[in-house]
Amino acid sequence: GWWHEWRDAMEPWQQEVIGIESSAGLVRSWHPALVPELLRTPAYTAALYRTLYPADTPARRERRVELLGERQRRLAERGAALWALLPAAALHTRVGGSRVMAEQRERLAEAAHRPHITVQTVPL
Template identity: 85%
Template sequence: MRPRSGPTVEHRVLAARLRTLRERAGVSLHAAARALDAHPATVRRIERAETGLDARQVRTLLDRYGVPAAEAEPIMTGLGAANLPGWWHEWRDAMEPWQQEVIGIESSASLVRTWHPALVPELLRTPAYAAALCRTRYPADTPARRDRRVELLGQRQRRLAERGATLWALLPAAALHTRVGDAGVMAEQRAMLAEAADRPHLTVQIVPLDAPPHPMTAVPPLHLLRVPVPEVGDRAVLETPGGRADVVDDPGTVMEHRIRLDGACAAAPHPGAPLPYDPPAP
């Protein structure tokens, strides 16, 4: 059964390890499935971290692959931690389906790069700014569910900062002119961005209104996530209309997005430059 709140990085690492051991042993998916008396799709789901890691199945697979005890026991020992739900499990009522996978990776990422073409990126939003957006984006939600969405975002921001992960955000100056909420909400949001330059592990670049087109011009919201373990590759998350997103793990495609974002960041003012915003005349 697929984990209801998305797999943790520990789960992904063990699943990838099982795939590597099978390939190293030269055992096909069909042969592994016969050892389990199951369909090959079952083995594929285990290796993709799309289902819980059952101890009996894992032990059978390790035996079939001829894994020595010294190598197999750490894997068996790690099953308990890998099957634990992530901290975000209790917030699943406030999450979109695609966020379950993204937050699972983000929670162990050492680097998060983010771009939004029109608004302040979510990991830099103040609670008031996020709440105002929720009222617009989720009009059918109850006030309680919108509050949960804002609380979840706050948890993500706090945990990212506590781990010392690097957050690098790029946004257009137009985001500072788009009024979300009232003038007080915008003033608080701009003040937060202004002091962001003094925060460790945080880089904010803002593209001026009069800047020429750059490689990210008109590109939907993009997030690049890097986890410092070889078994979990980088992810690119490209948001699409309707509250959906494409989560990409193909290395070539992720590299294309990274090159595009690198080009836009290189063309933007140096981090720490004053906010390109002139408040309206009274």
């Protein structure tokens, strides 16, 4: 599949997940504490990856950010539905600076109005 050229930016488990995701008509996504992957902005993702992958080179972290962007692009291009669940705490968990979080909250608000995306928030 298309993701094979991105193996250098993936964790081993991601190949199977992305393979399934790439042919799904509906993708359900959640994270117990953060914004689900497929709704993250590049800035939010980059800030998070600096923490999650401190041993990575900046180039590898950027490649990981690009991979997520490609996943998001392909999902939208196919018109697949995305159902995302996140805790309200994710909106208050600071990832990056205040500008990063403001952009991320704006992205979530925009996504909630798209026809193929459902965003649900679990209250505090």
